[in-house]
Every structure is written in structure tokens, then in C-alpha cells.
Amino acid sequence: MTDIEKILALEEIKQLKARYFRCVDTKDWDGFKSIFADDAVFDISDDVPGGVLTGRENIAQAASVPLAGCISIHHGHCPEISITSDDTAKGIWAMEDVLRWSEGSASPIHSLHGYGHYFETYRKTDGNWQIQTMKLRRLRVDITGWEP
Amino acid sequence: MTDIEKILALEEIKQLKARYFRCVDTKDWDGFKSIFADDAVFDISDDVPGGVLTGRENIAQAASVPLAGCISIHHGHCPEISITSDDTAKGIWAMEDVLRWSEGSASPIHSLHGYGHYFETYRKTDGNWQIQTMKLRRLRVDITGWEP
């Protein structure tokens, strides 16, 4: 891969992750699915004990159901991405999320404010980069219950 | 446009928007004006009903007057920019703003903490990229009044 091809790949992967964040927060679940490889794996065991989701459909389900009735903000920062071959790459992203559920929702908690890092791998399939694996490692999570 | 020209243009536009955020928060209003095309349009109707500002001078006026007596923080994240021709481009930025007015200020509110996305277009004039149109779409805004 030439230097310019590498730089273009980095930019594509940054925009891939940008769409991930935007699709979650605008609840664009079709767009969200297109971010992930068919057989992607998302490890959220820092949030949900034992939580490892496999497959694009399961990942979208696991994100969309709890976020119903929730205004969510997910921001990503300071990507450290490296291209590991013509069609694979890996990366780390700092992240922050701010979630607030409305009163009528099924959520047991009212709000969550968290910080951490995503550790990810990417794969290029049919000309498009997608997330292959993703693990969220938390630095801190603050949760508030429902005020009486 | 070659690939390297495209990448350079993306970097220039990212730094343009970085200056936008920095100039607002350091109250560098001359720097702020240089970000915008002469006939730029800024749609803030999600914050101010009917609020569509036209022209660099009006945009700077509309930003600088309410921010007097305010310590403001505006951060931008995860740009999704694409070059649409040799001298036009479009982009989306996630954003967060944290505003706090001092007690003596004319503001009716004490603080605002918001999140959303900027939807923008850019134009290159005389070798410099500038913001041509900008619309802020809010995900969430929390406002606090003056404590008694």
C-alpha cells in the first residue's frame, strides 16, 4: 500500500467511526448496521457482565432496544489507527457517552454518563471498511436512578 | 482533483472548523469573521425559532452579542467531510457546547449545555476554504435559570 493509499484508508476509517456515533445518536439503525461486518463482534462486558454480541443484526438489536426512549450522545476522540494490511486495520478511540431516558421508558436507570476507550479492528470488504471487532473498556461510569 | 489534493483540502477544512471553535471561545471576532464566506448562511433555528442569519457580519454580531459576559466552550468531533468539486465541499460535525453567563450579564439564563450536529457546506475562494452554509441540529439542550 502506498503512503497516499494509507492516508485515504485512515480517513475512511475515521469517517466510518464518525457514522457509527452519528447513527447511534440519530437512531439511524440501517445506517448503523452498515458500519459492521456481517460477523462483527462487540464486547460490552465492561457495561453488561458477560456481554459479547456477535453479528451485525444482534449488535444493532442490542443497541437499539435499550436506547428506545433515550436521548443519547456518543462522542469519539483522538483516534490511533494503523493499517495492518491491504484490507485490515486496528484502532483505539477515546469516548464519552451521555444517556438520558424519558420517564415512560422501560429503563431501570434515569441517566448514564461514561468515559472509556474503544479497541477495534477493521476489515475492508467489497471496497468498504467496516468494524470487525470492538471492545469498550471503561474508565468511569456514573449512573443516576429515578428521582422520587 | 488528485488524491493528495483531496486530503490536503480535508485537512484545511478541519483546521478551518477548529479555528471557528477556538475563535468563538477566545472571543476573537476578527478571526471568527474570516471563517465565513461573505454571504454565508447560519441556520440556528433549533436554538432560536426562525433564526437564520445571512452574511458574515450578521453571523459575527449574532454570536458576539449574546456571548458577552459568557464563558463559552464549543467542541467539535468526528468530522465527515467530502469534497464535492475543486472549490466546494460538505461536512457534518458532532458538537457540544457549555455556556455560563456571569451574574452581571444581560442574559436571561445562567447556563446552557447542549449537544448536536453541524451540517455545513464549504467554498474555496481566493485559495481559502470558508464556511458557506451551516445548520445546527440539536440532540439535546439543558438550560438552567438564575438561582435565587
Next chain:
Amino acid sequence: MTDIEKILALEEIKQLKARYFRCVDTKDWDGFKSIFADDAVFDISDDVPGGVLTGRENIAQAASVPLAGCISIHHGHCPEISITSDDTAKGIWAMEDVLRWSEGSASPIHSLHGYGHYFETYRKTDGNWQIQTMKLRRLRVDITGWEP
């Protein structure tokens, strides 16, 4: 320096600063030291009156000691980096930090939430970019004491 070399240098410096933030928050102090030139200077006089740290070891010491017993989050945004020669560069980063000390810690304060900009210079030595000088200019800092 060719355009592609410039773009690669910008990406390396962005990833350098990304490691700075990640190493602080994961308390990877060896990784942290590798970010800085041997004779780096870090001016934190906006946080600590007269605080100017010289040398990689002193900078790491000054960061690691107060952060013991602290969960810290440091995020960087919207870099404005320019290459000033084959082996020098300068940059500005918007930043936010969220620090919370545990009850047993020696810290006199419970939490700090701040915003500002880093003004930095970089130098390339033996093929690696490092931070040469760094000044943190604050926009706002909120500190809370220990609740009774």
C-alpha cells in the same frame, strides 16, 4: 518536504497527542514519558501558579503524583497543527479534563472539571515526533471540595 510527507507528519503528531491523553488516563507512565523530548517544557501556570516543568522525568513526576488515587479523563479536540520545518511543528488543541479523587487520596480537592487549549511545539528526533513545549491555557475550571 512533499505534501504527502507533510500529511504523514500531521497524522503522526495527532497520534502522538492521542497517546499523551490515553497514557495519562490509563496511568501508563512509561508510555507517557516517551511522548516528550528529553528537555521538554510543560507550562501549567494556569493551574499551578509559577508551574513550569522542565524535562521528561519532571513532567511525568508532576503528572503521576497528583493523579494517584484519581480517575482522570483528558480529551483533545480539533487540532490545528502546522509543520514548520523537516523536524519541527507547532499546534493547538482544544481540551477538556474531568478528574475525581477517591476518598483515601491525599488530594485536597474532590473533583476538577476544566476546559482550555494546549499550545505546543513538536520536534522530530531519531525519526519520532515528540512534544517539545506545551502550555495549557484555561478557559474555565470548576473545582469541588470534599462534601462534609
